[in-house]
Amino acid sequence: MTTNRFAKKAKLENRINHNEKYMQLHFSLMEPFSQPFLAGQYVSIKIGERQDLRSYSICSSPSSLDGFDLLIDVTPHGIGTTFLQNLAIGAEIEVLAPLGKFVLKNDVLDRPIVLIGTGSGVAPLMSMCHQFLENMHGTHLMQLLWGERFSKDFIWLDTLNRLQQEHSNFKFLPTVSRPVEGETFPQGRVTDVLNSLQLIPSTNYYLCGNRSMIEDVSKFLLDKGVWESEIFYEKFY
Ligand SMILES: Cc1cc2nc3c(=O)[nH]c(=O)nc-3n(C[C@H](O)[C@H](O)[C@H](O)COP(=O)(O)OP(=O)(O)OC[C@H]3O[C@@H](n4cnc5c(N)ncnc54)[C@H](O)[C@@H]3O)c2cc1C
Missing domain, CATH: 2.40.30.10 (Translation factors)
Structure with a gap:
C-alpha cells in the first residue's frame, strides 16, 4: 500500500x-x-x-x-x-x-563527498552525515564545511566531534566569517576553506544555504574544474 x-x-x-x-x-x-x-x-x-x-x-x-x-x-x-x-x-x-530531491546520489558509496552549508543549511547535511557514516558505513572521505558568522552560533559540536573520532573518514571543518577578538574557530568563508583543501577528482559536492553562497561556491568549484554534474544544491532563500 x-x-x-x-x-x-x-x-x-x-x-x-x-x-x-x-x-x-x-x-x-x-x-x-x-x-x-x-x-x-x-x-x-x-x-x-x-x-x-x-x-x-x-x-x-x-x-x-x-x-x-x-x-x-x-x-x-x-x-x-x-x-x-x-x-x-x-x-x-x-x-x-x-x-525534495536534494539527496545523496546512488553512487554515494563510490566517491568522496564534500558537504558545504552555511547557517541552517547544515540541517539536511547533518542528516546526510548520519546516513552515510552510521547507516551506510561509508568508507570514502566525507568532509562537512559549515560556515557561521559567529562561533557562538555553532551547535552539535559534541556530535560532530564524536562522529569525527569514530569515523576516520569524516572531517568537520567549521569556519566563522565575522571573528571576534580571541577567536578560537578557523576564520573565513566556506570558499576560503574550500580553497585550502586539495580537491579530489570525482568528488560529489552538496551545497545548502542562501542563494549567494550557492552561487559563489558553485562558481568557485566550476572554476576549479569540478563538473556541473558533481554539484548538487538546495537553496533556502
Ligand atoms: C527546501 C527548503 C528547506 C528549508 N529548510 C530550512 C531549515 O532546515 N531551517 C530553517 O531555519 N529554514 C529553512 N528554510 C527556510 C524556511 O522555509 C523559511 O524561509 C524561514 O524559516 C523564514 O520563514 P518565515 O516565515 O519566518 O519568514 P518570512 O517572512 O517568510 O521571511 C522573512 C525574511 O527572511 C529571509 N530568510 C528566510 N530564511 C532565512 C534564514 N534562514 N536566515 C536569514 N534570513 C532568512 C527571507 O528571505 C525573507 O526576506 C528552508 C527553505 C527551503 C526552500
Whole structure:
C-alpha cells in the first residue's frame, strides 16, 4: 500500500533552544505513524489559519521512521519561525512530506563527498552525515564545511566531534566569517576553506544555504574544474 505523501499529522514532542539563533524541534508522526525519508529531504508545514506553507529540512537520521527533527533558525522572525517558536509541546501540525530531491546520489558509496552549508543549511547535511557514516558505513572521505558568522552560533559540536573520532573518514571543518577578538574557530568563508583543501577528482559536492553562497561556491568549484554534474544544491532563500 502506498501512503499519501501529503497531509500527514505530526505532534511536537520536544524543543531544544540551542542558542539565540537555533531551535531544534522533534516531531512524532501521528498519521501515518511511520514514514521513510531520505537524508536531505524536507517537510512543508502548514502555518496557522491562513495555511501558508514553510519548508524545513529534516536534520535527523533517516533511520528514525516514526518522527523527525527540524533545525530552525529563528532570526527571520517571520510567520513560519514565529509559529514554530510559539508552538506548544503536544500541539499537532499538518505537514507535506517527504519532499525534495536534494539527496545523496546512488553512487554515494563510490566517491568522496564534500558537504558545504552555511547557517541552517547544515540541517539536511547533518542528516546526510548520519546516513552515510552510521547507516551506510561509508568508507570514502566525507568532509562537512559549515560556515557561521559567529562561533557562538555553532551547535552539535559534541556530535560532530564524536562522529569525527569514530569515523576516520569524516572531517568537520567549521569556519566563522565575522571573528571576534580571541577567536578560537578557523576564520573565513566556506570558499576560503574550500580553497585550502586539495580537491579530489570525482568528488560529489552538496551545497545548502542562501542563494549567494550557492552561487559563489558553485562558481568557485566550476572554476576549479569540478563538473556541473558533481554539484548538487538546495537553496533556502
Ligand atoms: C527546501 C527548503 C528547506 C528549508 N529548510 C530550512 C531549515 O532546515 N531551517 C530553517 O531555519 N529554514 C529553512 N528554510 C527556510 C524556511 O522555509 C523559511 O524561509 C524561514 O524559516 C523564514 O520563514 P518565515 O516565515 O519566518 O519568514 P518570512 O517572512 O517568510 O521571511 C522573512 C525574511 O527572511 C529571509 N530568510 C528566510 N530564511 C532565512 C534564514 N534562514 N536566515 C536569514 N534570513 C532568512 C527571507 O528571505 C525573507 O526576506 C528552508 C527553505 C527551503 C526552500
